[in-house]
Amino acid sequence: MYKPPRGQLERLSCLLALATLATSTVQAEGHGPAFALATPTLGKGQWSSDTTMMNMATEEDDSYLLREMISYGVNADLQAIISFPLDGSDNVPMSKPNTRAGAMMGAGRDIEASLLWRFDREAPAIGTRRESTMIMSLAAPTEDRRAGTKVGPSMHIGAVTGFASRETYWWLGAGYQHYFERGRDQLGGLAYLSAAFAWRPPIFQQDYPKPDWRIFVEALAEHSGRNTINGIEDPNSGGTKVLVGPSVLGLTGPFGFSAGVLFPVRQDLNGDQDMFEEEYRAKMTLTYWF
């Protein structure tokens, strides 16, 4: 896995400090769970920016990823999203087995364009909403190889259904990312299931524009297929991981802050990939609504 150089670590630390400072002095706002699929709302003509830092730690390595996601509300039920890496390093983090930087945000160093279509919604009461959304994405890599495999463009599709209220939230989602062959290489496809449950404590159920915080429990199950190199399957690639952990989302005004950590409860990696077994996966996102 990728180990960032000292200068980069300092830069990431600065960003973290700035983010912490920002959220302590201004109002915060955001979308939903840190890792799982959700059904974010964005009004017609609205823009939002999500800046994410993700850290995956194994026994021997830490890998970092910094990504930006810009969302635009085409209408109340259709969002256009583009996400891209901010880290200019040539190294490839989050590479083995394949994973995404959160279900809503592309993989590795991909530039990903997505459409979110909320195809079903119902508002049965004040402060309550049931809805289902599909996500369709096309991604192009910015690096030549990932985990020693030539990486090609990919296609991602997912669906999520959920419930939102002033007290509780839940979302259940599933997705699949298919990588196209490049040369005679091909990254294994990534299938995932995600679940998130959130609770907003009574102290944070005060009315807008008072602070709005909620606590999540998230679960993510990922199954990555084997990579193909020169037309031959790499036995030391792919596998299954199940991760569970808490996250928090703080909202108020035009800013948002979310942070979470997932811990593996099961890891079955193919072949000799012990070094890639995760110890934890952490993520922090800052959101700004235009």
Next chain:
Amino acid sequence: MGTYLCLMKSNGRALCVSLALVFSGATGAAGLIEVKQVVYGMDCAPCAHGLETGLEKMSGVKNATVSLNDGYAAVELNRDNSVTLGQIRQVVKDNGFTPKSATVEIFGTLARVNNNQLVLSTATNQQYTLSAAPDKQSAWEQLQTLPNGSSVEIKAQVAEDETEQLSVQSVEAL
């Protein structure tokens, strides 16, 4: 007033509007003064922020506030606005939420059209059909005593699927 009534008989609604313009010019009010729109499906601060921003961007809106816990958007309008309830509800829909019933405060002039139906006309050519709110009979009776052409400020309920049918809750003759 005699001229007004005579023309009303020959020209109906169109004349009502032209006189409303005269009346509203005298007071400076155009129509809707305040709207309290019930909103379903709004659960979080970004939802409220987006809706509030969207409403405040509307031309003619003086101030907008949103309540998550009580599920409404309250809109205060400038005196010379031409905003309609339909436009406010469209902003709610554009933000992904469901507009339900609304309470409005509206200024206009009274007229009686076919079968003595009471209508309220505003300076911006909007016309509203008036009816009695179930538990506000005294307001309705007060309205019945006012002559055509009276300038009034009405507080009324508007059902979810209506934009021009007002159930009158209170009346103030100006």
